[in-house]
Amino acid sequence: MQQIFDQLTPAQKREAERQLSLYMSGAQEVIPPEELREKLAKSIVTGSPLKIKLGLDPSAPDVHLGHTVVLNKLRQFQENGHIVQLLIGDFTGKIGDPTGKSAARKQLTDEEVQHNAKTYFEQFGKVLDQDKVELHYNSKWLKQLKLEDMIELAGKITVARLMERDDFEERIAMQKPISLHEFFYPLMQGYDSVVLESDIELGGTDQHFNVLMGRHFQEKYKKEKQVVILMPLLEGLDGVEKMSKSKNNYIGIDEDPNEMYGKTMSLPDSLMKTYIHLATDLELEDKKQLVKELETGAVHPRDAKMLLAKTIVRMYHGSAAAEAAEQQFKKVFQQKSAPDKMTDVHWKGGETIPLIDLLAALELLPSKSEARRMIQNGGVKINGKKAESIHENMTVQDGMIIQIGKRKFVKLKMDK
Amino acid sequence: MQQIFDQLTPAQKREAERQLSLYMSGAQEVIPPEELREKLAKSIVTGSPLKIKLGLDPSAPDVHLGHTVVLNKLRQFQENGHIVQLLIGDFTGKIGDPTGKSAARKQLTDEEVQHNAKTYFEQFGKVLDQDKVELHYNSKWLKQLKLEDMIELAGKITVARLMERDDFEERIAMQKPISLHEFFYPLMQGYDSVVLESDIELGGTDQHFNVLMGRHFQEKYKKEKQVVILMPLLEGLDGVEKMSKSKNNYIGIDEDPNEMYGKTMSLPDSLMKTYIHLATDLELEDKKQLVKELETGAVHPRDAKMLLAKTIVRMYHGSAAAEAAEQQFKKVFQQKSAPDKMTDVHWKGGETIPLIDLLAALELLPSKSEARRMIQNGGVKINGKKAESIHENMTVQDGMIIQIGKRKFVKLKMDK
Secondary structure, three states, X not given: OOHHHHOOOHHHHHHHHHHHHHHHOOOOEEEOHHHHHHHHHHHHHHOOOOEEEEXXXXXXXXXXXXXXXXXXXXXXXXXXXXXXXEEEOHHHHHHOOOOOXXXXXOOOOHHHHHHHHHHHHHHHOOOOOHHHEXXXXXXXXXXXXXXXXXXXXXXXXXXXXXXXOHHHHHHHHOOOOOEHHHHHHHHHHHHHHHHHOOOEEEEEHHHHHHHHHHHHHHHHOOOOOOEEEEEXXXXXXXXXXXXXXXXXXXXXXXXXXXXXXXXXXXXXXXXXHHHHHHHOOOOHHHHHHHHHHHHHOOOOXXXXXXXXXXXXXXXXXXXXXXXXXXHHHHHHHHOOOOOOOOEEEEEOOOOEEEHHHHHHHOOOOOOHHHHHHHHHOOOEEEOXXXXXXXXOEEEOOOOOXXXXXXXXXXXXEEOO | OOHHHHOXXXXXXHHHHHHHHHHHOOOOEEEOHHHHHHHHHHHHHHOOOOEEEEEEOOOOOOOEHHHHHXXXXXXXXXXXXXXXXXXXXHHHHHHOOOOOOOOOOOOOOHHHHHHHHHHHHHHHOOOXXXXXXXXXXXXXXXXXXXXXXXXXXXXXXXXXXXHOOHHHHHHHHOOOOXXXXXXXXXXXXXXXXXXXXXXXXXXXXXXXXXXXXXXXXXXXXXXXXXXXEEEOOOEOOOOOOEOOOXXXXXXXXXXXXXXXXXXXXXXXXXXXXXXXXXXXOOOHHHHHHHHHHHHHOOOOHHHHHHHHHHXXXXXXXXXXXXXXXHHHHHHHHHOOOOOOOOEEEEEOOOOEEEHHHHHHHOOOOOOHHHHHHHHHOOOEEEOOEEOOOOOOEEEOOOOOEEEEOOOEEEEEEEOO
């Protein structure tokens, strides 16, 4: 199994081991590490880069830090000369859901697929080196497949194996129907790896079954089997659920620097270690050092978190924006003062009005009931002083500063 | 459900009911009879014939009475003006077994498929009216199917439904693997009916699951659903197992008239009713009459069986041959005498020889051990006298008649 590795020079061996340990860092599972070592050895000897596949759903992309866990891992491969294969699963996107049951899976046009792929490519460009990315569309080969080819492909896997997939197992146990075509998707994902001759496939731990399909089918088609690297799923800001847009516990990579910094600072301390490892591009040694300092108490958690926040902003907005966001944060939260620049809101109404009506009229909160909740929770300050009662009659003054939550500040302008 | 039937004239209703009762006679199951009545009503009103599908495996055909059960049923449809669709399943025959495990399912060439289809067509011509047969090859549409079409097709059936097929259920219970491609075959069989727009599909009861697929998929593709007619499986001459070549309990439709007649006469009495209904082309009323006479004892079982045998020979060799076979049978078995014409065998050996060696030397039995068994069972007669002992020393004489079993007679000629 390590025939090539055994033949390396000591320096080459050290290089293979260095890369191996880099790629394994932060990974939940590598299947199997010894094959990854051997592939690295081969790449070092031949000078040929490895091909690292990441499969992407072609539906509307909205990239957040959760996605960057795999992207950061891909970036590590790129920095060592390897090539990323971004595989846009456009074939399935174009056929929609044949049962017609899932409204979510609507049929995408060629233009939508192209647009979404372009968006992925651009957003991923904040992490990846675009020169070392190949963009592939699986419709290129899948739409050519005939029934005869599908029979050959399907002849290489058993029904029992497919039923092992967690969601299938659950539905069988609950006697919920599985349409036969659903069994085709893992096959197609596996076949993509056969065509792309991928050396490695990355995925989140929730992709465990699917990415192993590539390994399975490459072997059946007598190709070298890909190694599978499963990355942990990043918990969201709530510290409980997987980061996702629908849970509103995410940090989008297109978000404003101050928002990004502030959101990171709201992270539970318990998640810091995970974020340092999975969501930053720090050197492996620096990550380990920082985590160690946190564990020994050599660094204050707040300072470590500020470093984390600054790093994340720097990754997506550059050093200057990161520095500015840090200054802004210090000013607002640490010195408890309003930020230098504030949005002006204009007021044409009366000089005396209940606070809740003022907030609603200025549209500072989505609804009156949200305004009520925010005031009751002590989240509204007028000129730095917490508002006490919902129905408090306000004397509206020009230049008055209204603070909503931790990070939203506006200055009221009387329009007379 | 019987909208069209209800609008028929009384005479048309009688005609629909007559055909319905004809087609249901001898069938194990008709799914569902009321749809068949409605299809017949429609055919009577429009004057359009119904299309009756029979699917055939394209591997080497060797047609025996077991096959004719469905052919006789098809013939009934033809006699009332309907059209038979013989569907040669050449697509699967041409792709072989993708797992490579089944040596039996070898890949057939186009020439082999054509040859086998031609043989079917010719052999079936002994029962069917070839002018009312359409020959279809499913490769015509199946080889055009793309993955996209397959996903659509597979989206119209659940995994649970497929696993209900008896042999799948058994294998799951026994934890024997099922390759995913095996799930494709019922889909293809169903899709054939969608393409052919068959009104009715015939099959043996062992085809229950597969022929229902046509109904299932026609509905999913918004076509009129086919009615399914399941015919009983004909037991073989042993009265136990399904008639099949491998069990050597069959009557081939190409067999010699005397052999065919004699084999039929060896049928257990208990199977006569079944054979009268399933294996003859007698009028339905005549069948019922004969069975009734058997049950009441109005006819002797032997006479009924002779009528059955004569009918079967007449169906495949004509009336003259049937008459001759009957005369031959009467002479040999009823008068216990040798037939008029016998094969001569020539003997150049000595005049005294053990019987077993003589039989072997004349090649009257395949091996010495079979000769031994036959003698021990009293199956060998010399000039009408049962041979008693294996090692009996024979005095060989010119013109000596040797009888092996019930129907094989030879006359020995001394070549000096």
